[in-house]
Amino acid sequence: MRFETKAIRQKLKTTAEREHSTPIFPTSSFIYEDAEQMRALFAGEQTGNIYSRFTNPNCQEFEAKMASLEGTETAISTASGMAANFAALLGHLKSGDHLLASRALFGSTFNMISQYLPQWGITYDWLDTASPQNWDQQVNINTKLVFIETPSNPGLEIIDLKKVGAFCKKHDLIFAVDNCFATPYLQQPAKFGADLIIHSATKFIDGQGRVLGGVICGNEKVIKPIYQFCRNSGPSLSPFNAWILSKSLETLAVRMDRHCQNALELSLWLSEQQGIKKVNYPFLETHPQHAIAKQQMSQGGGIVTFELEEGLEAGVILMNSVQLLSLSANLGDTRTIISHPASTTHAKLSEADRINIGITPGLVRLSVGLEHIEDIKNDLAQAIKLI
Numbered sequence: 001m002r003f004e005t006k007a008i009r010q011k012l013k014t015t016a017e018r019e020h021s022t023p024i025f026p027t028s029s030f031i032y033e034d035a036e037q038m039r040a041l042f043a044g045e046q047t048g049n050i051y052s053r054f055t056n057p058n059c060q061e062f063e064a065k066m067a068s069l070e071g072t073e074t075a076i077s078t079a080s081g082m083a084a085n086f087a088a089l090l091g092h093l094k095s096g097d098h099l100l101a102s103r104a105l106f107g108s109t110f111n112m113i114s115q116y117l118p119q120w121g122i123t124y125d126w127l128d129t130a131s132p133q134n135w136d137q138q139v140n141i142n143t144k145l146v147f148i149e150t151p152s153n154p155g156l157e158i159i160d161l162k163k164v165g166a167f168c169k170k171h172d173l174i175f176a177v178d179n180c181f182a183t184p185y186l187q188q189p190a191k192f193g194a195d196l197i198i199h200s201a202t203k204f205i206d207g208q209g210r211v212l213g214g215v216i217c218g219n220e221k222v223i224k225p226i227y228q229f230c231r232n233s234g235p236s237l238s239p240f241n242a243w244i245l246s247k248s249l250e251t252l253a254v255r256m257d258r259h260c261q262n263a264l265e266l267s268l269w270l271s272e273q274q275g276i277k278k279v280n281y282p283f284l285e286t287h288p289q290h291a292i293a294k295q296q297m298s299q300g301g302g303i304v305t306f307e308l309e310e311g312l313e314a315g316v317i318l319m320n321s322v323q324l325l326s327l328s329a330n331l332g333d334t335r336t337i338i339s340h341p342a343s344t345t346h347a348k349l350s351e352a353d354r355i356n357i358g359i360t361p362g363l364v365r366l367s368v369g370l371e372h373i374e375d376i377k378n379d380l381a382q383a384i385k386l387i
């Protein structure tokens with residue numbers, strides 16, 4: 001089956017009610033025929049539902065779909081994207097281990113790696129993504145895992161998955177990718193050797209700004225320790241959210257096609273507007289890693305950033321002048337969202353750290369939605385005129 005068909009047709013077995021659409025299973029636990037069945041399930045001799053912290057049918061449907069869309073053996077869902085990132089790392093790293101991570105990361109991921117992991121004896125270095133020739137020197141005897149985000153939030157840095165895959169294989173490192181911006185429809189990191197593919201399902205997977213969720217896809221061997229960590233620490237996805245997310249996957253392909261079409265058209269249009277210094281979109285020829293993006297992504301994604309000539313003040317005026325666009329920190333919604341990372345999502349970082357990951361004072365991020373492209377352009381045009 002192709003991507004679209006898998007995303008739609010893969011589902012739980014129909015119950016005795018013969019329903020067409022998967023029902024929700026809001027139950028905290030499951031019952032057993034007898035003591036023997038209960039014993040066998042707990043011993044792992046039989047597979048089946050036990051308790052919704054670690055087994056729930058809705059979560060399983062969502063996980064099975066995500067695994068098949070990412071091309072991995074299995075997956076485990078979590079309550080949020082951050083819970084997924086945290087569990088992926090904590091399932092594999094212990095005190096004394098060393099981690100290499102790309103520096104251009106989602107704000108909370110950056111904070112987790114740089115503030116929390118060192119408190120537990122897990123050290124890190126930022127992978128010099130621009131200079132692959134330096135990577136070998138960055139590996140220590142205790143380096144265990146490489147974590148990257150591509151495209152990065154919000155800088156849209158593209159990292160060569162094939163190169164990182166080969167590097168990890170050479171040094172026997174676990175290769176983890178936050179694939180949130182691309183979704184499996186545009187990019188499947190497992191094809192390039194990634195072991196762990198992590199998503200904030202809150203974004204394009206939900207796609208309608210409703211629920212939080214996360215998922216980690218990988219083969220049995222690398223997911224097992226993460227499953228154990230989740231089972232024992234409890235960052236579980238609720239059955240209701242899993243049900244929403246599994247339904248959302250049915251429309252992921254058509255939604256992503258339109259997000260990408262709108263984003264590409266908008267990025268070309270923005271490039272011609274006065275007062276805008278630089279437009280950043282992976283599928284624009286002017287993007288610094290355009291060639292790599294074309295090699296590993298089927299389309300450019302739904303996020304566009306641009307730099308206002310007048311900097312911070314112009315950004316604030318623009319944010320205050322849009323009428324249709326939403327001011328929000330979320331992304332991957334049907335509704336176009338405008339945000340200003342320096343004063344919002346990345347405000348906790350120092351100015352120097354922000355500049356280091358490409359967040360300048362005038363940087364504006366657009367999560368291009370599914371409204372008619374002319375309405376999005378018209379709103380931005382009237383707001384840009386007021387700067």
Ligand SMILES: *Cc1c(COP(=O)(O)O)cnc(C)c1O
Nearest residue numbers: 080081082106153180200202213
């Ligand atoms: C939003 C986001 C996260 C965190 O996901 P939540 O669901 O908000 O916890 C992680 N990585 C990236 C790239 C994100 O955009």
